[in-house]
Structures are given as structure tokens and as C-alpha cells.
Amino acid sequence: MKARGEKIAVLTAYDFxxxxxxxxxGLDVLLVGDSASNVIHGHETSVPITLDQMIDHATxxxxxxxxxxxxxxxxxxxxxxxxxxxxQSAVRIMKESGAHAVKMEGGExxxxxVRRVLSAGIPVMGHLGLTPQSIYKFGSYTVRATExxxxxxxxxxxxxxxxxxxxxxxxxxxxxxxxxxxAKRLTIPLIGIGAGAAVDGQVLVTYDMLGLNxxxxxxxxxxxxxxxKVMSEAFRHYVADVKADRFPSDDESY
Ligand code: KIV
Numbered sequence: 001m002k003a004r005g006e007k008i009a010v011l012t013a014y015d016f017x018x019x020x021x022x023x024x025x026g027l028d029v030l031l032v033g034d035s036a037s038n039v040i041h042g043h044e045t046s047v048p049i050t051l052d053q054m055i056d057h058a059t060x061x062x063x064x065x066x067x068x069x070x071x072x073x074x075x076x077x078x079x080x081x082x083x084x085x086x087x088q089s090a091v092r093i094m095k096e097s098g099a100h101a102v103k104m105e106g107g108e109x110x111x112x113x114v115r116r117v118l119s120a121g122i123p124v125m126g127h128l129g130l131t132p133q134s135i136y137k138f139g140s141y142t143v144r145a146t147e148x149x150x151x152x153x154x155x156x157x158x159x160x161x162x163x164x165x166x167x168x169x170x171x172x173x174x175x176x177x178x179x180x181x182x183a184k185r186l187t188i189p190l191i192g193i194g195a196g197a198a199v200d201g202q203v204l205v206t207y208d209m210l211g212l213n214x215x216x217x218x219x220x221x222x223x224x225x226x227x228x229k230v231m232s233e234a235f236r237h238y239v240a241d242v243k244a245d246r247f248p249s250d251d252e253s254y
Contacts, residue, residue, distance in 0.1 A: 001028070001200070002189040008168075008201025010191055011209070014040050014057045018206060019064030027068050029191075031203060032058045032099065034073040034133070039207040046132045047076045051089055058097035070099040071125050076133040079104050079113040086113035090122050103170065105131035107157020111164060118165045126161035126169035128154050129195065141218075143194070145174045158182050158190075170203060171195040173220070194220030 001008050009026070012033040013019040022030055036057050037049035051074075058072045072093050079086035090102045101123035104110055118124050129144045138144075145151045154174065161169055168189045171179050176196020183190045183199045192199035208216055211226040241247035 002187070008189055008191060010201055010203035011206045012036075012203070013061045013064075013070075013206065016060040016064040019061040022206070023065045023068045028201070029069045029071060029203075030061060030065060031103065032061050032070065032072040032097075033205065034075050035205045037075075039205060039213065045135050046073075047135070049075045051075055051078050051092065055093060055096045058093060058099045062098040069101065071101045071103050072097060072099045073103050079117075080106070080110060083112040083116035086110075087116045087120055090117040090124075091120065094122055101125055101167065103127055105133050107153070107160055111160055114161065114164050114166065124164075124166050125191075126158070126166045127172065128157050128161075128169060128174075129171045130173035132172075141173070143173050143175065145178055151175075151178050154178065155182055155185065158186055162186050162188050168200075171199060173218075194218065 010029040013030040034046040078089035103125040105127040173194035179195035180198035189200035
């Protein structure tokens with residue numbers, strides 16, 4: 001798709017019903033993101049979600065998908081520091097969920113794990129720029145790689161991941177000009193989130209683009225629906241109908 005100049009559309013999915021709708025809508029890739037930690041489990045960060053929880057989400061997503069590529073985030077603590085643990089974690093994801101690939105955050109610092117997982121024949125997507133699993137190291141969710149040193153490190157990391165054999169890289173919240181430079185230099189696709197338009201595809205967190213979290217409104221987020229409003233109205237309507245004995249009607253009864 002990159003070679004053809006065709007942009008790659010990616011959104012996150014965490015369950016069967018959303019995966020079915022997303023797949024039918026023509027998404028190229030569904031990412032079972034560890035953002036599930038925030039938007040599904042209500043944690044403040046992506047740090048607490050476990051491997052078992054990610055496998056559960058991925059298994060449900062796989063059941064709803066006929067054609068999209070399914071990539072699963074390896075959660076915090078399942079690949080950093082030990083390539084042996086990384087391999088075991090990735091093998092569990094692939095065997096138990098039936099997904100097609102895994103994603104890991106970081107460049108040089110996780111390269112041994114990336115290589116080990118790739119050596120087992122498991123496709124790996126990289127993730128550079130803002131890497132939410134390291135939030136306690138960074139201290140904030142601000143734009144990354146605005147200084148030259150960090151920008152150069154990001155370019156080196158991207159090349160390293162490509163050389164290792166990653167099939168794509170997510171670039172999160174970095175200046176658009178830097179993302180454009182990386183996209184030009186690399187032959188593998190770069191999927192941006194808050195990285196401008198000159199990359200090979202875009203990803204958003206589905207619940208955020210549907211307007212389910214009104215408090216979260218970073219500059220890069222375009223809301224395609226106001227589901228918070230739609231759902232609240234439907235739920236209020238239902239409560240009112242039940243209280244007023246308007247539901248169920250005779251037609252809705254046996
Ligand atoms: O977990 C996630 O949803 C992600 C995307 C934001 C890229 O990693």
C-alpha cells in the first residue's frame with residue numbers, strides 16, 4: 001500500500017461487536033491497543049493492563065474480523081528487559097488469540113526483544129515518539145522529539161526497527177515535519193497518530209474518535225461522532241419508558 005501511495009486506515013478494537021463493524025467498514029488494520037487499559041478498564045494509564053486481559057480482548061476481536069490485519073499491543077512488562085519473556089508473551093498472544101502480529105513500544109532499548117520475536121516468525125509493528133507505557137519516565141503526554149537530539153534518536157530507532165524486520169511503525173505525537181522525513185527515509189509504512197499527514201496511514205483510538213470521552217481533546221483528535229450524546233439520550237429515553245410503563249408494548253411482548 002505504501003508503494004502504491006494508498007493510505008492505510010487503522011483504528012483500535014477491543015471486542016467482537018466493534019471489530020465486526022470496523023472490519024465491515026473497510027479498516028485495513030485493527031489494533032488491539034493497550035489503550036484498552038484506559039478506555040475499557042478505566043485506568044489512568046496503559047501500565048496496569050495484563051497479558052491475559054490483552055489476549056481476552058484480542059480473542060474477541062479476531063472472532064469479529066473477516067479481512068482486516070489484527071495487531072495486538074504487548075502490554076507493559078511483557079517484553080522490556082528480557083527477550084526470552086518477550087518471545088513467550090508474543091507466542092501466547094499469537095497462539096491463544098489468533099491475531100496476526102504484535103506491537104512493541106521503543107527502539108534501541110527493546111531491539112533484542114524485537115529481534116527475538118521476529119526470529120520466531122511473528123510480525124512486529126514498532127511504536128516510537130510518545131510511548132504511553134513510559135509515561136512515568138516522561139511525566140507528561142506532550143509532543144515528543146521537538147529537540148534535535150531526540151529527533152535524531154527517533155530517526156535512528158526507526159531505521160533500526162526497519163533493519164530488524166518490523167513491518168510497520170506507529171509514530172505518536174511528534175512534529176509533522178519530522179514524521180514526513182522519517183516516512184521518506186523508510187520503506188516500511190509509518191502509521192501516525194498526531195504525526196501529521198505526510199505518513200503512510202493514520203490510527204486513532206476508536207472510543208476517542210467516536211466522542212465517548214469528552215474530556216480528552218488533544219489537537220490531533222478529530223471526532224467523527226458524538227456517541228456520548230447519542231448513548232446518553234438513548235439510555236435516558238429507556239429509563240423514562242420503563243418508569244412510565246411505555247416499555248414493553250403489546251407488540252414487544254409474547
Ligand atoms: O494503545 C493504543 O491504542 C495505541 C495507539 C494509540 C497507537 O498504541
